[in-house]
Amino acid sequence: VGLLGGSVGLSLRRSGIHVVGYSRRPEGCRAAVEAGAIDEGCTQLEQACEGSDCVVVAAPVDKIAELAAAAADCLEPHALITDVGSTKARITEELLQRWPVAAARFVAAHPIAGSEKTGVEHATASLLDGKVVVLTPHPGLSTDVVERAEAFWRQAGGTVVRMSPHEHDRHLAAISHVPHLLASLLANFPEAESLPLVGSGWQDMTRVAAGDPGMWTAICQHNRHAIVQQLDRFAAELAELRTRVAGPDPAELMRWLEAAKRRKQAVS
Amino acid sequence: VGLLGGSVGLSLRRSGIHVVGYSRRPEGCRAAVEAGAIDEGCTQLEQACEGSDCVVVAAPVDKIAELAAAAADCLEPHALITDVGSTKARITEELLQRWPVAAARFVAAHPIAGSEKTGVEHATASLLDGKVVVLTPHPGLSTDVVERAEAFWRQAGGTVVRMSPHEHDRHLAAISHVPHLLASLLANFPEAESLPLVGSGWQDMTRVAAGDPGMWTAICQHNRHAIVQQLDRFAAELAELRTRVAGPDPAELMRWLEAAKRRKQAVS
Numbered sequence: 001v002g003l004l005g006g007s008v009g010l011s012l013r014r015s016g017i018h019v020v021g022y023s024r025r026p027e028g029c030r031a032a033v034e035a036g037a038i039d040e041g042c043t044q045l046e047q048a049c050e051g052s053d054c055v056v057v058a059a060p061v062d063k064i065a066e067l068a069a070a071a072a073d074c075l076e077p078h079a080l081i082t083d084v085g086s087t088k089a090r091i092t093e094e095l096l097q098r099w100p101v102a103a104a105r106f107v108a109a110h111p112i113a114g115s116e117k118t119g120v121e122h123a124t125a126s127l128l129d130g131k132v133v134v135l136t137p138h139p140g141l142s143t144d145v146v147e148r149a150e151a152f153w154r155q156a157g158g159t160v161v162r163m164s165p166h167e168h169d170r171h172l173a174a175i176s177h178v179p180h181l182l183a184s185l186l187a188n189f190p191e192a193e194s195l196p197l198v199g200s201g202w203q204d205m206t207r208v209a210a211g212d213p214g215m216w217t218a219i220c221q222h223n224r225h226a227i228v229q230q231l232d233r234f235a236a237e238l239a240e241l242r243t244r245v246a247g248p249d250p251a252e253l254m255r256w257l258e259a260a261k262r263r264k265q266a267v268s
Numbered sequence: 269v270g271l272l273g274g275s276v277g278l279s280l281r282r283s284g285i286h287v288v289g290y291s292r293r294p295e296g297c298r299a300a301v302e303a304g305a306i307d308e309g310c311t312q313l314e315q316a317c318e319g320s321d322c323v324v325v326a327a328p329v330d331k332i333a334e335l336a337a338a339a340a341d342c343l344e345p346h347a348l349i350t351d352v353g354s355t356k357a358r359i360t361e362e363l364l365q366r367w368p369v370a371a372a373r374f375v376a377a378h379p380i381a382g383s384e385k386t387g388v389e390h391a392t393a394s395l396l397d398g399k400v401v402v403l404t405p406h407p408g409l410s411t412d413v414v415e416r417a418e419a420f421w422r423q424a425g426g427t428v429v430r431m432s433p434h435e436h437d438r439h440l441a442a443i444s445h446v447p448h449l450l451a452s453l454l455a456n457f458p459e460a461e462s463l464p465l466v467g468s469g470w471q472d473m474t475r476v477a478a479g480d481p482g483m484w485t486a487i488c489q490h491n492r493h494a495i496v497q498q499l500d501r502f503a504a505e506l507a508e509l510r511t512r513v514a515g516p517d518p519a520e521l522m523r524w525l526e527a528a529k530r531r532k533q534a535v536s
Contacts, residue, residue: 112465112466112467113467113468114467114468114469115468131467132464132465134465161464161465171458171459171461171462171465172465174457174458174459174462175458175462175463175465175466175467175470176466176467176469176470178457179454179469179470179473180469181509181513182450182454182473183469183473183528184524184525184528184529185502185505185506185509185528186447186450187528187529187531187532188505188524188527188528188531189442189446189501189502189505190439190442190443191439191442193439194439194442194443195443195534195535196400196429197380197400197402197429197439197440197443198380198443198444198535199380199381199382199399199443199444200381200382200383201382201444201447201448201451201475201476202443202444202447203535203536204472204473204475204476205447205450205451205472205473205476206528206532206535207469207472207532208469208472208473209525209528209529209531209532210529210532210533210536211529213522213525213526213529214522216525217518217521217522217525220513220518220521221518224513224514227513228510228513228514231506231509231510231513232510233457234453234457234506235503235506235507235510237453237456237457238453238499238502238503238506239503241449241453241499242496242499242500242503245449245488245492245495245496245499246492246496250485250488250489253485253488254481254482254485256452256456257452257477257481257484257485258481259456260451260452260453260455260456260474260477261452261455261477261478261479261481263455263456263477264455264474264475264477264478265478266463267463267466267471267474268471268478
């Protein structure tokens with residue numbers, strides 16, 4: 001029950017839904033109760049899952065498949081499992097290969113509502129409101145299970161879209177994983193003597209570099225293939241940009257900056 | 269009298285200093301008076317400068333030297349000229365070479381307080397408060413002129429540091445100009461289908477891409493040499509990052525992400 005799991009809890013509790021949290025550490029349960037994210041906490045997975053209609057696995061991506069499989073063993077037949085992981089293909093493949101019974105009730109999800117902040121103390125009831133939640137159901141799932149997962153995420157405040165795990169991972173590599181790595185690169189980039197001169201541009205561009213290194217290492221491992229592809233594409237575009245800046249025609253650079261401005265304003 | 273010039277005006281007027289604005293267009297003067305940025309506006313440069321103690325040239329970098337020279341012709345002997353340009357070497361060289369008399373009273377300055385927003389309507393009295401203002405006085409200036417320029421920028425709310433124009437331009441290429449180009453690159457980077465999925469990370473990292481393309485083209489022209497150098501250094505570090513992500517050792521990637529996090533948190 002951290003930033004995302006806690007926010008799901010806070011959001012659901014607005015509608016009177018009973019939320020049970022799981023944390024191995026009693027302090028983790030206590031903090032989540034105090035933050036209002038859960039009604040009660042359990043340090044035993046089996047106990048936490050007992051009687052649940054839906055389990056949300058809100059863990060680092062390299063822990064999700066195993067935790068989902070463990071939860072599946074404790075659940076009643078109708079209950080479904082979903083997650084909040086930033087990568088989807090490898091989690092789904094791992095479950096399908098190693099835990100096919102759990103996979104039959106696992107609807108992979110990614111609420112696009114992260115932050116560089118972590119911990120239940122930063123969770124808010126509105127974090128998911130209006131945010132896109134990508135569902136990447138595998139073909140083996142029943143329509144009923146997928147529809148219930150959709151209803152669940154809508155209930156939590158999200159706007160649900162569906163695509164395949166690989167599509168998700170390719171998009172996210174381009175718009176989230178590579179940008180995150182670039183933020184870290186920009187944080188490491190300046191010489192120490194330049195740092196006193198940084199302005200709000202650098203501050204905004206490096207904000208996510210304060211995110212959890214362990215979580216992002218796991219994401220990079222999971223989505224390595226798509227990330228490397230997008231890094232190569234970025235490097236190629238960087239080389240073109242270098243030519244544009246070094247070249248003799250300022251009008252061409254200006255047109256490119258204008259296109260970027262239009263792109264940005266269209267998405268804002 | 270735009271975002272920066274207007275903010276200097278608003279800030280100085282807090283202390284009861286009389287501020288005269290110059291704009292070729294009467295609407296420009298009117299908007300600046302309405303925003304409270306100036307006491308009065310003039311559409312004639314000569315009239316605007318008459319009786320002034322200090323002239324602040326708040327124009328795109330490719331217009332500053334010429335405007336400073338024009339202002340110098342209208343000023344009383346004691347009056348000094350400063351600016352807000354994001355590049356310093358070429359402006360200083362241009363003045364020294366073409367207008368040495370104007371150069372003798374020109375103390376180049378860069379308040380590090382930009383925004384992607386433009387126009388006097390976004391100016392605020394506190395924009396400069398506590399912000400670094402880099403002064404890059406050339407060796408031909410008298411101590412008195414430089415000290416008065418320092419006092420002026422402190423009065424406007426800034427924290428003054430001094431360095432050479434080339435030092436300034438090298439630092440700013442690394443922490444502002446290259447990051448700005450990367451923001452535009454990130455804005456142009458995603459395929460159209462990925463855009464509905466962007467989250468707050470991408471939004472923050474591309475914020476400055478909404479800045480004025482003309483202004484940034486001029487900055488890239490002025491500081492081309494340092495920017496290209498820093499772009500090459502960035503491309504080399506990007507290639508190393510690619511190796512780190514593609515490579516077999518997640519611990520190495522994690523150490524690098526941890527270093528970036530520490531760097532970011534030390535500057536926040």
